[in-house]
Amino acid sequence: xxxxxxxxxxxxxxxxxSQPPSSSGTSAIEVRRSARRxxxxxxxxxxxxxxVLIPARMSEAEERRWVTLxxxxxxxxxxxxxxxxxxxxxxxxxxxxxxxxxxxxxxxVRWVTxxxxxxxxxxxxxxxxxxxxxxxxxxxYVIDYVLCHELAHLLVPGHGPRFWRLLEAYPRTExxxxxxxxxxxxxxxxxxxxxxxE
Numbered sequence: 174x175x176x177x178x179x180x181x182x183x184x185x186x187x188x189x190x191s192q193p194p195s196s197s198g199t200s201a202i203e204v205r206r207s208a209r210r211x212x213x214x215x216x217x218x219x220x221x222x223x224x225v226l227i228p229a230r231m232s233e234a235e236e237r238r239w240v241t242l243x244x245x246x247x248x249x250x251x252x253x254x255x256x257x258x259x260x261x262x263x264x265x266x267x268x269x270x271x272x273x274x275x276x277x278x279x280x281x282v283r284w285v286t287x288x289x290x291x292x293x294x295x296x297x298x299x300x301x302x303x304x305x306x307x308x309x310x311x312x313x314y315v316i317d318y319v320l321c322h323e324l325a326h327l328l329v330p331g332h333g334p335r336f337w338r339l340l341e342a343y344p345r346t347e348x349x350x351x352x353x354x355x356x357x358x359x360x361x362x363x364x365x366x367x368x369x370x371e
Contacts, residue, residue, distance in 0.1 A: 258283040321346075
């Protein structure tokens with residue numbers, strides 16, 4: 174896993190330690206701000222502590238957003254397990270049963286490597302769902318959100334109010350969308366974040 178050990182991070186301007194979200198599995202988060210850091214954000218585990226290195230100029234809101242994003246990315250890297258197409262299809266069926274009363278029945282669900290500008294796609298007439306390989310290794314709730322999004326398209330093809338009402342059934346929609354927006358924003362940074370996809 175790419176990481177910036179403390180000796181490479183420069184002398185921190187400010188270091189804060191806080192308790193992580195209950196699901197993160199670590200006991201503390203330490204945020205180190207550095208004037209030498211311009212755009213990059215990185216994170217690494219140090220025992221039971223997670224250290225997040227950020228530029229000194231970041232606002233408190235940006236800091237909170239990046240800490241959440243980096244915790245999710247570290248967790249995804251540590252728990253990386255790529256689902257095969259058969260497992261992905263089973264997962265889609267479970268999500269349909271749980272959130273759409275089993276009404277969304279895809280004929281096929283599979284990973285594809287030719288989707289670089291979207292996370293997933295659906296062809297309702299064929300009942301096919303395709304997920305971008307870029308989702309592999311992301312947190313499960315993010316993959317589940319994209320699957321739910323595409324399952325909802327089997328029931329409502331467009332992105333109108335009826336579609337979004339249907340998708341509200343998945344409780345982590347906003348968090349997953351925020352995560353994906355963060356990943357997309359990080360990809361646009363000139364040097365990207367310190368924790369990168371392998």
